Amino acid sequence: MREMVQAGMPAQAGNSQTIQTEMTASADNAQAIQAAKLATAASAQKFDVIVVGAGPAGNAAAYTLAKAGLAVLQLERGEAPGSKNVQGAILYSDALERIIPDFRDSAPLERHIIEQRMWVLDDESYIGTTFRSNDFNKPPHNRYTIIRAKFDKWFSKKVREAGALVICEVTVKELLRSKQGKVIGVEVDREHGKIYAEVVILADGVNSTLARKAGFREELKPKDVALAVKEIHFLPRDVVESRFNIGKDEGVVIEMLGKITRGMMGTGFLYANKDSISIGVGCMLSDFMAQKTTPFELLERTKAHPAIKPLLQGGEMKEYSAHLIPEGGYHAIPQVYGDGWLIVGDSGMFVNAVHREGSNLAMTTGRMAAETVIELYAAKKAMTAGNLAAYKQRLNGSFVMDDMKKYKNLPDIFHTNKQFFTTYPELLNRSAYTMLMVDGEGKRAKENAIFNSFRERRTLFGMLGDAFKLWRAIR
Amino acid sequence: MTTTAKVEESLFQNRYLLDADNPHIRIRDPEICATSCEAQQCAVCCPAGCYTVEGRRVVLITDGCLECGTCRVVCDTHINVEWEYPRSGYGIQFKFG
Numbered sequence: 027m028r029e030m031v032q033a034g035m036p037a038q039a040g041n042s043q044t045i046q047t048e049m050t051a052s053a054d055n056a057q058a059i060q061a062a063k064l065a066t067a068a069s070a071q072k073f074d075v076i077v078v079g080a081g082p083a084g085n086a087a088a089y090t091l092a093k094a095g096l097a098v099l100q101l102e103r104g105e106a107p108g109s110k111n112v113q114g115a116i117l118y119s120d121a122l123e124r125i126i127p128d129f130r131d132s133a134p135l136e137r138h139i140i141e142q143r144m145w146v147l148d149d150e151s152y153i154g155t156t157f158r159s160n161d162f163n164k165p166p167h168n169r170y171t172i173i174r175a176k177f178d179k180w181f182s183k184k185v186r187e188a189g190a191l192v193i194c195e196v197t198v199k200e201l202l203r204s205k206q207g208k209v210i211g212v213e214v215d216r217e218h219g220k221i222y223a224e225v226v227i228l229a230d231g232v233n234s235t236l237a238r239k240a241g242f243r244e245e246l247k248p249k250d251v252a253l254a255v256k257e258i259h260f261l262p263r264d265v266v267e268s269r270f271n272i273g274k275d276e277g278v279v280i281e282m283l284g285k286i287t288r289g290m291m292g293t294g295f296l297y298a299n300k301d302s303i304s305i306g307v308g309c310m311l312s313d314f315m316a317q318k319t320t321p322f323e324l325l326e327r328t329k330a331h332p333a334i335k336p337l338l339q340g341g342e343m344k345e346y347s348a349h350l351i352p353e354g355g356y357h358a359i360p361q362v363y364g365d366g367w368l369i370v371g372d373s374g375m376f377v378n379a380v381h382r383e384g385s386n387l388a389m390t391t392g393r394m395a396a397e398t399v400i401e402l403y404a405a406k407k408a409m410t411a412g413n414l415a416a417y418k419q420r421l422n423g424s425f426v427m428d429d430m431k432k433y434k435n436l437p438d439i440f441h442t443n444k445q446f447f448t449t450y451p452e453l454l455n456r457s458a459y460t461m462l463m464v465d466g467e468g469k470r471a472k473e474n475a476i477f478n479s480f481r482e483r484r485t486l487f488g489m490l491g492d493a494f495k496l497w498r499a500i501r
Numbered sequence: 502m503t504t505t506a507k508v509e510e511s512l513f514q515n516r517y518l519l520d521a522d523n524p525h526i527r528i529r530d531p532e533i534c535a536t537s538c539e540a541q542q543c544a545v546c547c548p549a550g551c552y553t554v555e556g557r558r559v560v561l562i563t564d565g566c567l568e569c570g571t572c573r574v575v576c577d578t579h580i581n582v583e584w585e586y587p588r589s590g591y592g593i594q595f596k597f598g
Contacts, residue, residue, distance in 0.1 A: 104590075176597075194590075248577060253569065258597045314546045315542045318545055321546065321547075345595065346511035347567060348569040350569050
């Protein structure tokens with residue numbers, strides 16, 4: 027077995043070099059007992075827990091498990107943690123604070139958000155709301171813009187310091203099952219790549235090839251996932267700050283809805299980072315399939331909108347990325363536990379699309395999966411489906427399932443009522459334009475014209491019905 | 502409105518470790534795309550423009566792949582896309598994500 031770890035595991039060395047180096051690094055920082063335990067596990071190629079994936083869910087799980095003294099192996103297919111991961115990105119402090127309370131001291135945070143804009147756009151204009159408060163400047167800050175590649179590297183460093191063995195550039199091919207079907211480990215695409223564990227935590231993201239192949243989860247349905255495309259544009263720091271009217275470390279978020287998605291159910295976003303701007307747009311995949319605009323064209327058009335273009339002016343585009351976001355909501359959540367396995371994060375479809383929350387649910391589900399495993403270990407209980415069901419109970423008793431349930435009907439409402447993305451944004455913008463134009467026409471006449479324009483596009487009953495549907499779905 | 506920008510120019514900014522001659526996505530049966538698939542939505546939906554239509558045939562070049570999974574999910578009628586992650590260490594390496 028030892029030869030198999032040494033021959034199969036190291037990413038590029040092809041011998042025991044890498045794993046030995048990793049072990050030494052871990053030993054420097056972790057308690058001696060845990061390091062010894064990990065060394066034994068590595069040589070036996072059998073760990074307490076294997077975590078697949080080094081995104082927020084996997085990192086939260088691996089960190090929590092390692093902190094509790096378990097022998098944890100975390101596998102990541104990218105060359106570094108974060109190099110396969112894409113997000114807007116906004117970090118919500120609360121979820122991370124519950125895992126690493128002093129994260130602000132070392133995490134690579136871009137800007138704390140002091141201003142939130144909501145824009146409803148038509149082709150020429152936007153109407154919207156802005157909320158800006160100096161209260162958001164008071165620490166501890168609640169939300170930050172982040173750049174995921176940097177953030178994930180930092181989080182992974184914390185995971186290693188906590189005593190987990192983290193190995194990158196390893197793609198897991200499939201789960202190893204016992205005759206009874208219990209998950210007993212993973213097989214990676216390195217030679218002699220079979221590694222065993224009492225329990226495997228799948229934090230392998232929205233596509234989760236492992237869960238699909240094992241039959242734990244069905245294939246994603248186009249109506250349950252959004253495809254988001256994004257670019258990052260670099261600008262001098264002072265330009266970012268003057269353009270958004272913000273001071274050092276202060277950040278702005280713009281969420282966008284309306285004609286930029288060309289009738290598709292979706293939203294756009296623009297986030298101010300330290301010396302860059304993240305701009306993106308995402309729509310449901312089922313909607314992309316029903317039309318002819320490519321995601322790339324959609325983003326190009328969004329960037330060219332007269333209200334957005336000046337914000338990006340002069341920036342240097344340094345990366346174009348794309349990602350699927352599981353937005354099927356509560357009804358799309360698969361079975362998340364079984365004999366020897368747990369699913370966390372995007373892989374379990376834990377995203378609250380209404381509130382743009384994903385990574386915090388990833389971290390929270392990762393933490394809760396870890397806590398479940400730690401409790402079972404402490405009680406010397408086996409990692410059976412019956413015992414691991416405690417994970418689902420934990421989720422049910424938390425805000426995770428509460429929030430997922432609260433909006434369970436919203437995806438369907440937006441799927442079947444596209445006027446929220448087309449007719450209303452246009453009408454709102456035209457109304458504002460009409461009211462603000464000083465052109466010799468009386469305000470009463472303008473109000474009548476606006477009212478009639480709404481009536482022409484949507485019946486009174488239609489509008490009341492829309493309001494009712496929305497209210498019922500979000501109350 | 503017309504956009505003149507090309508997706509290739511944007512992809513050029515990205516960092517890839519190419520696994521030459523070892524594509525991680527494969528069209529199972531190209532005949533199905535050419536003869537049975539009216540929509541050919543992979544060619545519209547792929548954010549990296551990996552799928553192009555030549556005549557009626559769908560041509561796949563995975564070099565610019567962003568590993569999002571879109572092509573596999575949209576091919577829900579014919580299930581004709583065989584999709585794996587690239588081998589250990591290969592594929593897109595996001596600098597910023």
